[in-house]
Every structure is written in structure tokens, then in C-alpha cells.
């Protein structure tokens with residue numbers, strides 16, 4: 001059966017470093033596309049948090065291609081080592097779940113793999129319509145479906161899901177104060193709101209899994225907020241991985257919703 005490494009190869013999600021990616025772009029994109037990319041990148045990197053610029057960045061990455069591969073796949077490739085380490089860990093935990101929610105699913109690069117491995121159903125939710133189109137196109141099994149919506153207001157009743165996953169998306173919607181690559185991210189009210197909303201849709205004894213890179217004690221704040229929302233921590237792992245600029249650490253916390 002297909003493992004995560006083989007799946008990522010098939011999806012052209014191949015490990016690369018940021019500088020290699022940029023030089024590849026320089027030699028492959030035409031002038032018009034390169035300036036579209038550059039504008040989106042500049043806004044994304046240099047602007048104190050701006051939701052619109054961040055979504056625009058995803059739109060451009062999903063619309064431009066090199067050799068038939070959307071740039072977004074190259075971007076996930078920058079994180080390939082993280083994907084290879086965290087996805088099997090998460091899968092292990094959600095294995096018996098009948099209904100799973102993956103919030104911030106993006107292009108479904110993780111969601112579609114979970115779908116391949118799960119007997120139950122999985123719904124991938126994201127705010128970004130263009131990314132969801134790619135997710136749908138790349139869907140491999142019928143137990144996966146996609147829905148547009150926001151983590152702040154999940155379109156589901158209480159206590160619905162056996163498991164909910166929220167990985168590498170908690171940093172979205174604005175905890176950065178100096179542009180997305182600054183390290184001045186801090187935990188604030190908005191992150192708490194999201195965790196509360198995610199906990200709401202998980203059934204009692206169901207599972208909530210949150211993964212993120214974490215800055216400035218962010219890791220402990222996520223765990224504390226999970227606890228504050230009746231989520232008992234079952235397991236917490238920190239994965240060191242080769243990042244696109246430096247090596248990084250991804251934290252994944254698995255919790256169980258109390259009755």
C-alpha cells in the first residue's frame with residue numbers, strides 16, 4: 001500500500017529549499033507571471049498581518065505552474081520532511097474514526113492521503129476556493145469531500161465529529177506582527193476562539209489534534225486552551241524536521257473531549 005513518501009512523490013511534493021525554489025522560478029516563469037508571484041510574495045512577507053494578502057499568496061501559488069505542477073505543490077515540498085513525520089502520527093490516532101474534519105485543508109495534500117488510509121469519511125474545510133478546487137481535482141477516494149468555510153464559524157452542529165484536525169493553520173488570521181516570516185508571533189484571543197470552535201464540533205470522547213510550529217511559548221498556550229475547552233491531553237509530540245530555510249520543530253497535540 002502507498003506510503004506517505006510514495007504519495008508525496010506522486011503529488012510532485014518534493015523536498016526543496018527556498019533558494020532552489022526561487023531560482024527555479026527565475027528560469028521558468030515568464031515575466032508577467034514572475035511579477036505576479038513577486039508582488040504576492042512581497043505583500044505576504046513584508047506586511048504586518050493581512051488576511052487578504054495571505055489569501056492572495058495562496059491564490060497565485062495555486063494558479064501558476066511550472067512543468068504542469070502548481071507552485072503550491074513546490075511550496076508544500078518545502079515542508080515535505082514535516083509532512084512525512086507528522087501525517088503517519090496523526091493517522092495512527094484517527095484510524096478508527098467514522099467521521100473526521102480537517103480544517104485548513106488547503107489543496108488537500110494531507111486530507112486526500114488521510115482519505116486513502118481511512119475507512120471512515122473525511123471533510124476538508126478551508127476558506128480558500130481556488131485551493132479547494134485543486135483539492136477536489138486531486139481527490140483519490142470517495143470518502144473525501146471539501147467544503148468552503150471558516151474555522152471561526154464552523155458550519156456544523158455540536159458534537160458531530162469523531163476527530164477534528166487543525167494543522168499548521170493556527171498561525172493564519174493574524175498573530176504575526178511583523179510580516180509572516182517574523183518571529184514575533186504571539187498567541188492571542190483569536191487562537192483561543194478557533195480552538196473553542198473546533199472543540200465544539202468534536203463529540204464527547206472524540207479527538208482534537210492541533211499541529212503548529214509554535215513561537216514564544218505558543219505550544220503551551222495551545223495546550224492550555226485545549227484544556228480550558230474540556231480537551232484532555234492524550235499525547236504531545238515535537239517533530240524536528242528539515243525546513244525550507246532552517247531546521248524547524250512542529251508540535252502536534254492530541255486531546256480527547258471530555259463528557
Ligand SMILES: C[S@@+](CC[C@H](N)C(=O)[O-])C[C@H]1O[C@@H](n2cnc3c(N)ncnc32)[C@H](O)[C@@H]1O
Pocket residue numbers: 058103104105106107110125126127128131149150151152166167168169172173
Ligand atoms: C499553511 S496552510 C495548512 C495546510 C494543511 N492543513 C497543512 O497542515 O499543511 C493554512 C490553510 O489555512 C487556511 N485558512 C486561513 N484562514 C482560514 C480560516 N479562517 N478558516 C479556514 N481555513 C483558513 C488557508 O487558506 C490555508 O489553506
